Amino acid sequence: MLNGVEWLGNKLPHPVTLFAILAVLVIIASAIFSALDVTVDDPTQPGETLQVENLLSAEGIQYLFTSMVDNFINFAPLGVVLATMIGIGVAERSGLIGAALRGIVTSVPKRLVTAALIFAGVLSSMAVDAGYVILPPLGALIFLSLGRHPLAGIAAAFAGVSAGFGANIFVTSLDPLLGSLTMEAAATVDPEYASGLNYLMNYYIMVASVFLLTIVGTFVTEKIVEPRLGTFKGKAEAGEEITYLSKVEKKGLVYAALTIVGLIALALLLVVPEWGPLRGDGDSPILNSPFMDSLVAILLFIFLIPGIVYGIVTKEIRNDKDAAKQMSDTMASMGMFIVLAFTAGQFVAYFEETNIGLVLGAFGAELLESLQVGGIPLLLGFMLVCAVINLFVGSASAKWAIMAPVFVPLMMDFGFSPATTQAAYRIADSTTNIITPTMTYFAMVIAFAQKYDKKIGIGTLVSMMLPYTIFFSITWTLMFIIWILLGIDLGPGAPIYYEP
Incomplete structure (x- = not known):
C-alpha cells in the first residue's frame, strides 16, 4: 500500500511546480466558489x-501582483x-556537530538512538517551530553515522516534531494559545x-502522551519505515566505521560545551529575573x-558561537574569512529550498486570502453538529x-479559532468538559x-531529504510518514478513550465531564 502511495505521489510534478499548480487551482476555485456564493456562518462573529x-x-x-514579493518574504x-x-x-562545517554525534553514537546504546530522537522531537515544541529546522537534518546525520538510512x-x-506537536512534558506556548480560545468559547455557555x-x-x-x-x-521507525527504505546507497557509504574522538576534538567539544553553558546562563539572566529585558508581563511572563x-x-x-569556538580550537577556523566561507557554503546549499519557498509561499498566502480553508472548517463543524450524535462517537x-x-489548514490556532466557538x-x-474537547x-x-x-x-523537509536522494518527491515523503500517522492516530485515540472511561482528570482541575 505504501509503495502505491509513493508511486502515485511521485507521479506528481516537482514540489516547486506542484505548489505553483496548487496556487493556480486556488485562484480558479476562489472564482468558482465566489460565483456560487458559497457562505457559512462565522462562528467567531455571531x-x-x-x-x-x-x-x-x-x-x-x-x-x-502586489503581494507576490511579500508572500515570498513572509513565508513562515x-x-x-x-x-x-x-x-x-558553521557548527556542522567546523566539525562540531560531527564530533558531537560521533561522541553520542560511541557512548549511547545504539538501541536507544531512535527513541531518543523521537523523544527530543516531541519535546521540541518548547521551542515552537525550531524543531522542524534542527532535528530532521540532525536525525539524518545521526542515522548515517550509525550506518542506517x-x-x-x-x-x-519529523514524526516526533510534527505528529507529536500537541504533547510535551513541559508547558509550551501552545497551552495558553489554545487555552485562551477554549476559555472564551466556554464562557458563552457558562461564564x-x-x-x-x-x-x-x-x-x-x-x-x-x-x-x-x-x-x-x-516501533514504526525500526519495524516499518527503515526496513522498507533498505540500505542507503548514496554518496556517503552506509556502515562506514565510526572513529572515536581525538584529543583535539575532545578539547574542542569541552570548550564548545562551556560556551553553550555560558550562552544558556546569559539567556536565563535576560529572562528569569523580574528586571530581565526579555521577560514578559502577566500570568505567564516567560511563555x-x-x-x-x-x-x-x-x-x-x-x-x-560554539561552532566558531570549536573551529578555532581544532584549527578548522583560523580567521574570520574561514567562518564567513562556511556560512556562505551553507547558504549555497539552500538554493532549492529558497525556490521552493517562493511557490509554496504564494499557495499558502492565496489559500489564506481566499478564506477557502476557513469556510471548509466551518462547514465541517456545521455538518457534524447536524448529525446530533453524542458520547464517544461524537x-x-x-x-x-x-x-x-x-490537510487544508495547517495553523493549529487558526483552526481552533474557528472550531472552538462551535x-x-x-x-x-453533551456533557464533555472544554478540556476534553481541547484534548481531542x-x-x-x-x-x-x-x-x-x-x-x-x-x-x-523535502528539501532536507533531497540532500540524500535528489529524486525524492511528495509521494516518497508521504509514504514514509503515513505509517506514523496511522499508528499514532490509532494508539493515541485509544489512549484517550481509555483515559475517558477511567475518568482521570486531563489536567489540574480539569475533569472529563461537564454538568450543565
Missing part, C-alpha cells in the same frame, strides 16, 4: 457569514530556516465555569515574552473532522501534520 474571496476579481488580481519557514542554518552551517532519521525526527479553567487543562494527558508517542514512533519570540536568534547563536467524529481539515459549547451540551483537538490536529503538503514545513 450574525456574520464567511464567504470565499474571488482572486479573479479586479481587487483579487491586484492582490496577486523562510527566515527561520535561513537564519538558523547560518549557525547550524538517513531518510529514516529524517522521518523519525462562571470558564473562569475556573486554566491553561494546564490538558497537562496530565499530554505528559503521558509523550511516552506513548516515543514508544510507538520507535508570553520577547524571549519566546527570540528563540530563532537564540538558537542561531547557540550553534554559531468525540471521534469531531477528531475525524479536525484531522481532515488539517464545538466547545456543543460538547458541553490536539490529538487529531497533531497526527496528520506529517502528511499535510499544505503544512508550511512540509516543503522544507
